[in-house]
Amino acid sequence: MAEIVVRAVSHSYQLARGGRERTGRGAPPGWALRDVELRWRDGGAYALLGPSGCGKTTLLGIISGLIRPTRGSVLYGGRDVTDASSRDRNIAQVFQFPVVYDTMTVRQNLAFPLRNRGLAAAEIDRRVGRIAEALELTELLPLRATGLSADQKQILALGRGLVRDDVAAILFDEPLTVIDPHRKWLLRRKLKEIHRQFHHTLIYVTHDQTEALTFADEVVVMQAGQVLQQGTPEQLFLQPAHTYVGYFIGSPGMNVLPCAIEPAGGNGGGAPRARIGDHAIALPPAVDRALTGGGFELGIRPEHIAVRGDAAGLPLVVTTVADHGRFRIVSARLDDLPVKLRLGPAAADEADPPAVGQILRVAFPPGRICLYRDGRIVAPAAAGREGAA
């Protein structure tokens, strides 16, 4: 077990390790990863989250030793392992679809990594027994692995990593892809249990935000080969560092509205305001005074928009209402800008569900507003800052 550091890693599938970009001639190489910097402490549960093609599987391959990065290095507990093989790095991996040795029994599968490392038979039996118990595989031990269900096979694949109690990290490459939906939940819970029990460093690649947010202590959100943000699920939700993170995390994603910022009132009082068309929105007083002018974006979560009874709020024209049972998603327009709201069922202050065409008066609570310029955050939500502290 060890701290894992990814230092200035860039990778292009067209360039070998240390390869240089040729200038002038030929097409420029496509970078699957650009300048990735990560630090993962020992024993943490991490998720790599991003859409298909964002580079997360490439990054996992670089961490596991299957891919040698074009530039940069990977350190395990301070040791540079960039050129070491998967085996030398002493990691375990669970793949997208279950990889088990079909002709072996469950017991032989679990014992296989230990036999290859030349352990004594008694020690192998002891460890296999212990892991089988932890994974609730004891009854299946004498059976052929080929007859197991997909989720049992995935657990068995995990078990082959767990029997080696010195593994540096266990990597998961979208391991729930082939699992039935109702089994996914059980398997995720089992993973959490295993993490609590064994304290391995777990790295989990997925494009499913629910999986990432429920599994990990910290989530790394990636897009187009770059790390946009590393943070706890709460941080990602309340203070997305990039409008893409705000949009990708949450259901529906964050509302991002172009705006201009007006400084606080000239006579020393009042707070700065964001202007969207003819509408003025109060910002928290703490927003940096240097931030003024156009070209900003205002981010607000659909959950945080408050419906007001009075006539002073922002007028939203409702376009559609989708009832999800526990909550309603209201799509509306502020002038020409689409805005989504997430409302609880039959809120106390609202007798009837909003109707299409109706004008909703809403407020954006200043403490929930994030401000962005060119997609990057310039002023995180104040409430999030307190919440995270």
Added chain:
Amino acid sequence: MIEKTRTPRAWLLILPMLVLVSFSAIVPLMTVVNYSVQDILGPSTKVYVGFEWFRKVLRDPDLHAAFLRQLVFSAAVLAIEVPLGLGISLIMPRRGWAISAALVVLALPLLIPWNVVGTIWQIFGRPDIGMGGAALVKLGLHYNYTLDRVDAWLTVLVMDVWHWTPLIALLCYSGLRAIPPAYYQAAAIDGASTWSVFRYIQLPKLGNVLAIAVLLRFMDSFMIYTEPFVLTGGGPGNSTTFLSQYLTTLAVGQFDLGPAAAFSLIYFVFILFFCYVFYTVMNRVGRG
């Protein structure tokens, strides 16, 4: 819900296929059955003889010898070609232009017409001018496939290995390519040796492909005709007379249609039976 209705028109729809299969399989087969139970003396004189021909054929010592020869030949073909083909597929290149080169070289023997294969080996094996035969003679061996029974037999075997091992290699190669890379990665992480990777990943994943390969090679080798006919004509003596050669001599050479038909049926049923047994056993082994 889909309602099922019974209608005689359904029969109309399968009629074309029925007609086609009748002409391609059922009618010819029944003709053979017809021949096998009659003694046809002339176009208008035929006598029903029951199972007489079957009894006669089954007691024929020449047939017993040919049958034994055939079994040994097929067994030798399988014993050599399957491991050899598998071995070739394992060492074949996995990337780059070398894949295409290897595939083309392997496919060459399969693209040559069978009678040409026989002719190639007939010349190649000649002790006076053939490259292979003359080389053996130069090495001091008394090789002559037209005179020596063992030489003839071995030449037919080597020819078959040359001709058909590529098929097994290609089948296995495609099977190997179909194994997802994750298996090899997992094996590397588990610290598996090359032998373990072969034994626990490649061989089990190739099970189905190998079953097909063995079936194909058994059926084809059990019915081998063209190549030895061109190469040795069944000789010297009867040393390379395999079953279909024997059958052809019976039917076309001596025009004994009754016994030939009876033997055809026995031949057919035997191959069918063997393939059924083999396929069932392979499936059992595969499922464990």
